[in-house]
Amino acid sequence: MLKKTKTLGYNGNYLGPVVELKKGKTVTIRTVNRLSEATTSHWHGLVVPSSVDGGPHQVVKAGETKVVKFKVKQNESTLWFHPHPMGKTAEQVYKGLAGLLYVKDEKTKETMLPQKYGENDIPLILQDRKVKNRNVLGYADVEKTDGALGDTLLVNGTINPYFNVKYSQLRVRLINGSNARNYVVKLSDGSSFKKIADDGGYISKPKNVKKIELSPGERIEVLVDFSKRKIGETVSFETNGVRVVNFKLKDKQGTNLSALAPKSGYEKPLKTLSTVNQKLTLFGMGKNVEINGKKFDETRIDIKAKQGETEIWEVYNKKDMMGGMTHPFHIHGVQFKVLERNGQKLDNQETGLKDTIAIKPDERVKIQMTFKEKGVFMYHCHILEHEENGMMGQLKVD
Incomplete structure (x- = not known):
């Protein structure tokens, strides 16, 4: 006998609507908490003051209503939102509290990128759940x-x-909304597709790839070309041998592939600095997780920075006797560029701005960011249970 699983959602039973924000516009969002427990609404990837970021400090208690107001200042990008209350983030996300934010910019309409939501521009939120006897198990199980x-x-x-694909080119926005699982996504026939955006928006030089890796919290936008495929042909996105979605070509309404690269709307390359301002070491597994030898303390400020300043952080994932595991490192209230992995410099025309980066065991990355907003922000592992077990710190920007 099938049993209904208790779920949570925004404006519905599970997940939430796609919220479209316009660059340059002031947005007002009203959250009504009809849960039996406290929650928050964290705008993952949005560069906003900490007072409206929705971190653990901006709790909305059961039965309360909270209104936040902010101006959208960043370029076109695929972001998302989810709760961030201390001790309840992982469970609330697992039960369904998550949704997507699209930042749109009127100035980039000259691009030929697919922009018809649900037709040639589709989101895919990837999440894994435990199923037994055709029932999705609750978080406690x-x-x-x-x-x-x-x-x-x-x-x-x-x-x-x-x-059902009806266009020659399909824009796909892939989001890893899982609590802890990493994904490697590729087409079932091994053909290539084009990466056009990272977490924080377009890259300046679209790149042909045959696979993409997504750790929890990361987003990537790609273009899949159907112009040379036959009507009726089916191809799938797959991850680890599991089908993500079947694409069946029904029609080939044209888009000029050569005109797809955005002419504007991506972040111009920043002048690369050389001095490392902060060194962070991620370490541990299970409940024994820490950053720089410390567990999270809401009364402690771990890092201080100045608004308008640009810094380089070096983040190292220290191995343990078990070999360790990949930690997706996320910073609130800022977008960063990745300078190096294990001393190897990256081509930042092919790597856009990010707010979450997967760091493998014994791997060391350097990231550069400019602090545009004031307040107290979180930085943490985006394996949600690790975050709750203490793999989180606080950054204060004055």
């Missing part, structure tokens, strides 16, 4: 020593989705 892992892939809240 899932093993989560190093993050809640499921055995079944949900995409936009459903299993085995399909999409």
Whole structure:
């Protein structure tokens, strides 16, 4: 006998609507908490003051209403929102509290990028859940020593989705909304597709790739070309041998592939600095996780910075006797560029701005960012259970 799983959602039973924000506009968002417990609404990837960031300090208690107001200042990008209350983030996200934010800019309409939502511009939210006897298990029934892992892939809240393609080019926004699982996504026939954007927006030089890696919290936008495929042909996105979504070509309404590269709307390359301002060491697994030898303390400020200043942080994932694991490192209230991995410099025309980066065991990355907003912001591992177990610190920008 099938039983209904208790879920949470925004304006519905599971997940939330896609919220479109316009660059340059002032936005007012009203959150009504009809849960039986406190929550927050964190705008993951938005560069806003900490007072409206929705971190653990901006709690909305059960039955309360909270209104936030901010100006959208960043370029076109795919962001998302989810709760961030201390001790309840992982469970609330697992139960369904998450949704997407699209930042749009009127000035980039000259591009030929697919922009018809639900037609040639589609989001895919990847989440894994534990299923037993055709029932999705609740959070309390899932093993989560190093993050809640499921055995079944949900995409936009459903299993085995399909999409009827009616255009020559399809824009796909991939979001890893899982608590802890990493994904490697590729096309079932091994063909290449074009990466056009990272977490924080367009890259200046679109790149042909055959696979993409996504750790929890990361987003990537890609273009899939159907112009040389036959009507009726089917191809899939897959991850670890599991189908993500079936694409069936129904029509080939044209888009000029050569005109797809955005002419504007991406971040211009920043002047690269050389001095490392902060060194962070991520370490541990399970409940024994820490940053620089410390667990999170809400009364302690770990790093101080000045508004308008640019800094380089070096983040190292220290191995343990078990070999360690990949930690997706996320910073609130800022977008950064990745300068190096293990001393190897990266081509920042092919790597856009990011707010979350996967760091493998014994790997060292250098990231550069400019602090545009004031307040107290979180930085943490985006394996949600690690965050709750103390792998989080506080950054104060004055």
